[in-house]
Amino acid sequence: xxxxxxxxxxxxxxxxxxxxxxxxxxxxxxxxxxxxxxxxxxxxxxxxxxxxxxxxxxxxxxxxxxxxxxxxxxxxxxxxxxxxxxxxxxxxxxxxxxxxxxxxxxxxxxxxxxxxxxxxxxxxxxxxxxxxxxxxxxxxxxxxxxxxxxxxxxxxxxxxxxxxxxxxxxxxxxxxxxxxxxxxxxxxxxxxxxxxxxxxxxxxxxxxxxxxxxxxxxxxxxxxxxxxxxxxxxxxxxxxxxxxxxxxxxxxxxxxxxxxxxxxxxxxxxxxxxxxxxxxxxxxxxxxxxxxxxxxxxxxxxxxxxxxxxxxxxxxxxxxxxxxxxxxxxxxxxxxxxxxxxxxxxxxxxxxxxxxxxxxxxxxxxxx
Amino acid sequence: xxxxxxxxxxxxxxxxxxxxxxxxxxxxxxxxxxxxxxxxxxxxxxxxxxxxxxxxxxxxxxxxxxxxxxxxxxxxxxxxxxxxxxxxxxxxxxxxxxxxxxxxxxxxxxxxxxxxxxxxxxxxxxxxxxxxxxxxxxxxxxxxxxxxxxxxxxxxxxxxxxxxxxxxxxxxxxxxxxxxxxxxxxxxxxxxxxxxxxxxxxxxxxxxxxxxxxxxxxxxxxxxxxxxxxxxxxxxxxxxxxxx
Ligand SMILES: Nc1ncnc2c1ncn2[C@@H]1O[C@H](COP(=O)(O)OP(=O)(O)O)[C@@H](O)[C@H]1O
Ligand SMILES: [Mg+2]
Numbered sequence: 001x002x003x004x005x006x007x008x009x010x011x012x013x014x015x016x017x018x019x020x021x022x023x024x025x026x027x028x029x030x031x032x033x034x035x036x037x038x039x040x041x042x043x044x045x046x047x048x049x050x051x052x053x054x055x056x057x058x059x060x061x062x063x064x065x066x067x068x069x070x071x072x073x074x075x076x077x078x079x080x081x082x083x084x085x086x087x088x089x090x091x092x093x094x095x096x097x098x099x100x101x102x103x104x105x106x107x108x109x110x111x112x113x114x115x116x117x118x119x120x121x122x123x124x125x126x127x128x129x130x131x132x133x134x135x136x137x138x139x140x141x142x143x144x145x146x147x148x149x150x151x152x153x154x155x156x157x158x159x160x161x162x163x164x165x166x167x168x169x170x171x172x173x174x175x176x177x178x179x180x181x182x183x184x185x186x187x188x189x190x191x192x193x194x195x196x197x198x199x200x201x202x203x204x205x206x207x208x209x210x211x212x213x214x215x216x217x218x219x220x221x222x223x224x225x226x227x228x229x230x231x232x233x234x235x236x237x238x239x240x241x242x243x244x245x246x247x248x249x250x251x252x253x254x255x256x257x258x259x260x261x262x263x264x265x266x267x268x269x270x271x272x273x274x275x276x277x278x279x280x281x282x283x284x285x286x287x288x289x290x291x292x293x294x295x296x297x298x299x300x301x302x303x304x305x306x307x308x309x310x311x312x313x314x315x316x317x318x319x320x321x322x323x324x325x326x327x328x329x330x331x332x333x334x335x336x337x338x339x340x341x342x343x344x345x346x347x348x349x350x351x352x353x354x355x356x357x358x359x360x361x362x363x364x365x366x367x368x
Numbered sequence: 369x370x371x372x373x374x375x376x377x378x379x380x381x382x383x384x385x386x387x388x389x390x391x392x393x394x395x396x397x398x399x400x401x402x403x404x405x406x407x408x409x410x411x412x413x414x415x416x417x418x419x420x421x422x423x424x425x426x427x428x429x430x431x432x433x434x435x436x437x438x439x440x441x442x443x444x445x446x447x448x449x450x451x452x453x454x455x456x457x458x459x460x461x462x463x464x465x466x467x468x469x470x471x472x473x474x475x476x477x478x479x480x481x482x483x484x485x486x487x488x489x490x491x492x493x494x495x496x497x498x499x500x501x502x503x504x505x506x507x508x509x510x511x512x513x514x515x516x517x518x519x520x521x522x523x524x525x526x527x528x529x530x531x532x533x534x535x536x537x538x539x540x541x542x543x544x545x546x547x548x549x550x551x552x553x554x555x556x557x558x559x560x561x562x563x564x565x566x567x568x569x570x571x572x573x574x575x576x577x578x579x580x581x582x583x584x585x586x587x588x589x590x591x592x593x594x595x596x597x598x599x600x601x602x603x604x605x606x607x608x609x610x611x612x
Contacts, residue, residue, distance in 0.1 A: 006484060011473035160491065279469045282430065283530075284458025285484045287451070364430045366469055367421045367542050 003290075005296035008155075008273065016301070019265050022035040023305020023347060024312060026258045030251050031313050032320075035329035037247050039174065042330050044239045046170030047111070047178055048232055050123035053090070054219075055213055056231040059220035060222040063093055064235040065198065066161075067242065074194040075222045076186070083215060085207025090117035091196040097224040099179065100156040104147050108139070108179035110157070114186075119200040122180050122260055128166030134185045135160070140177035141167040145325040156191045159183075168183020172328050173368045255346050262301070262350030266294060268358045290358045290359070298351030302344045374501050376442060377538045377570040378427045379403040383436035385422050385593075396422040398593035399436075403439040406537065407568040409561065409583055413575055414590035420574035423590070424540050427572055428461055429453040441537070449477055452499070458486040462531030462569075466543035470515040476502070477511040480533050485533040501529050505559065521552035538570045540564075545577045557583045 009016040014220045044066055057080075062070035080089045093112040095277065098105055113120025121130055122138055128151035131138055139149060142226050147160070149155065153164045171178035187193060203212050224233065271275065277290055317329050385397040397419045399549070404410045404427070412420045429440050429448060438445040441460065449455070454480045457463075470479050477498055484494025502508040508526050517524060524544060531539050543554035557580050564571050573580070583588060591597035 001485075003478070007473040007478065024432050211582070222583075275469065276473075279471065280466075280482075282457065282463055283483050284454050284456075284461075286454060286486070289486070336504070364425045366463070366465060367425055 001292060002190070002248055002296055002300070005293055005300055008269065008293070009300055012269070012272075015265060015269070019301050020305045020308060022258060022261045023301055023343060024308035025237075026254050026346070027299055027306050027309025027339060027343050028149060029254050029311050030342065031309065031331065031336065032317065032329070033247050034335045034339060035313075035317075035331040036174070036327065036329040037243060037334060038335060039172075039234070039328035040243060041239060043170065043174060045232065045235060046123045048235055050168065050170065051090075051119045051121075052228055053119055053202060053313040054203040054209055055201040056228065057199040057201060057216055057220060058088075058197070058224050062222055062224060064231075064238040065224075066235045066238045068261070069094070070197045071195050072197070072199070072220070072223065076223070077196070077199060079219050080201065080216070083212075083219065084205055085205075085212045085215070087202045087204035088118055089202065090114060090119035090200040091183060091315045092120040092198050092200065093183055093190070093195060094197040095190050096176075097157055097179075097189060099137075099143075099147075100151055101147055102105060106143060106147055107176060108143060109173070109176045110186060110189065111178055111180050111227040112183040112189075116185045118202065120183075120208055122168035122178065124168060125152060125166045127163075127290055130166055131182060131264070132216055134182050135187075136181070138166045138168050138180040140171040140179065141169055142172045142213070142326045142328060143177035143179070152245060160189065164332035172325060172326060174328065177326060182255065215336045219220045235276050253343075255342065258346050259350045259353075262298070262311065262347060262368060263353040266298065266351060266354040267357055268295070269297070270354050270361075274361055277358060277361050278363055278365040281361065283364045291355050292356050294358070295348060295351050299344075302347035303357070304347075304349045305347070306340055306343050312338075374404040375537075376439070377406060378441075378572065379437075379439040380426065380433075381437040381439075383423075383426060383438060384431045385419070385426060386434045389544055395593055397426070397433075400434075400590070400593070400595050402588055402595065404538065404570045407572065408585045409562065409571040410586045411566055411573045411575060411581060411582070411584035412588045412590055413578070415576060418590045419593040420576075421542055423573065424542050424574050427538075428463070428540050429456060458488070459496050459534055460537045462534065462536035462539040463543035464524070464527050464531050464539065464544045467544045468515070468520075468527045468531070468547075470523060470526060471589065472515050474601075476507075476518075476529075479515075479526065480530055481515075483530050484533050489534070493596060497533055498529075501533055501563050506523060506528065507607050520547050521549070521555070524548055524552065524556050525559065527565075528556060531608050532563055532567075535567065535568055539575045540577050541571070543575055543577070544573065545575065545580055549556075550579060553577065555580055 021270055038138050040282040059072050062068050077089060077091055080086055090116060095110050097110040099108050115131060125138060126141055149164055151166055154161050155164060203209055209227060217223060217225045280290060321327055381401050383400045385392045388397055400423060413422060414420055418429065426433055426438060429445060430610035481494045484497055485491060502511055505525055510518060510522060510526060521576055544556060560571060561583050
């Protein structure tokens with residue numbers, strides 16, 4: 001029966017190619033979108049995940065650093081030094097800044113951190129080294145690729161010349177990339193303000209976290225305190241609310257389009273081979289044979305299309321990255337399986353509609 | 369089924385078949401009684417529109433009669449479940465059509481194998497049966513050809529092979545020679561007669577081709593849905609000659 005289904009597909013090669021291509025494109029589109037999403041998600045959250053600490057202290061009402069700002073007076077850190085139960089704390093200052101090269105300019109999410117403190121730096125430095133003093137900067141490697149910057153170059157940030165000493169990874173949130181300077185430099189760049197955005201606190205386990213959290217909230221005026229898990233979840237929510245609905249909408253639309261294309265082309269095949277199916281009924285094909293044949297055709301189309309879509313994924317992604325180096329895709333097995341299952345189910349579903357047409361084919365037609 | 373020699377395959381008693389309703393009713397078969405027995409070639413002859421094809425679809429259990437009694441393999445038509453009719457067609461009846469109706473996307477061999485599989489035969493067995501049958505009909509060279517590559521005569525030989533693959537007890541053929549030249553028509557009927565003799569199956573042919581009347585054991589002349597009185601072959605040939 002597989003052979004029969006395959007023969008019917010091969011009988012109209014250009015149409016079958018069209019059907020398979022639409023499945024392949026749908027697979028490609030969904031895999032691409034989901035891996036871009038995963039890439040953005042990882043790139044956005046990596047900084048937070050890698051700077052694991054016990055408590056995040058932010059400005060009152062600030063819930064995240066993905067799409068929100070937070071400003072605290074820098075001297076609030078002194079309050080923490082006097083509190084029992086705290087092992088260390090790292091201040092960071094986040095701001096949006098323009099980085100200029102002689103040829104181009106781009107906006108970065110500038111992180112100022114104190115390199116003598118345990119947290120706040122880039123998740124991974126992949127080329128060159130981390131910053132050691134003021135007037136040095138570490139850029140995201142995708143950002144650097146896009147603007148053709150290499151370690152050793154000088155960039156200008158708010159009229160200050162900064163030496164690029166290294167490139168980091170896990171710092172690409174697609175719409176924006178992180179960059180790293182010293183805390184002092186970051187404060188200078190925002191106009192010599194003695195402010196920070198957040199304080200990353202490590203507890204020494206002599207005081208329960210919950211109690212410590214309340215203590216800090218009480219001592220630092222107008223602040224909000226989160227555990228690491230709460231903070232990661234809040235940032236993830238913020239990132240998803242901006243991006244996920246778009247991904248889901250595009251995937252749903254592509255599934256609907258695929259169902260329409262597939263079911264009309266399969267219907268066309270049934271109507272075109274109507275006489276054949278009538279003959280099969282006359283010759284005594286069992287009641288399940290023809291529906292099974294259509295489902296097999298749909299499954300063959302699904303397998304070929306999914307395989308082609310997945311094979312195309314790597315070359316297409318590399319091509320797109322030539323135009324947009326900041327695009328980062330991450331593909332996980334789970335998401336791949338999800339795409340495969342969705343497309344396969346869509347194909348089978350598309351086989352169900354045309355199947356109704358089989359009922360209107362009468363064996364006696366054969367004699368006309 | 370007691371006497372294999374004279375087993376009645378299809379029996380019709382005062383069969384009537386109407387299509388449509390009310391004023392649009394067409395009476396395709398008015399009142400027909402006849403039987404087809406094993407080992408016998410019965411030829412339904414008559415002008416076009418006289419009800420031949422309708423009688424064949426009744427004999428195949430593909431349509432139900434409007435009135436009268438229809439027995440297929442000694443069992444009343446009404447007693448068959450749809451699934452039994454499907455099995456009956458796949459295992460006990462072979463079909464030959466005017467326009468051959470081979471499945472274009474499949475090769476000759478695959479056409480035969482698929483028909484074999486409809487009868488519940490395994491792929492391997494069906495494949496062996498098909499190869500054997502093709503060589504018996506001396507068309508084994510066509511096994512891997514597609515229907516579009518065949519001549520009309522070859523197509524009908526393949527169609528005959530398809531009708532025989534499941535060892536049917538009855539072969540139903542509707543205008544099998546209408547698209548064939550005389551030589552091809554004769555050769556097809558020699559093939560069919562040979563098969564009928566060997567397998568002792570019944571052959572029910574509808575035609576308005578008088579070239580094949582010499583192969584008939586029984587001629588049933590039908591006109592306007594009614595059987596004409598029994599005629600002998602000689603009488604029929606005479607009448608034909610007189611008429612034309
Ligand atoms: N499915 C059908 N619906 C309506 N009328 C039909 C149908 N099949 C056959 N007829 C009518 O029944 C008559 C006999 O048709 P048919 O059995 O095909 O004759 P033949 O095969 O001898 O040419 C014709 O008048 C034809 O129009
Ligand atoms: Mg006819």
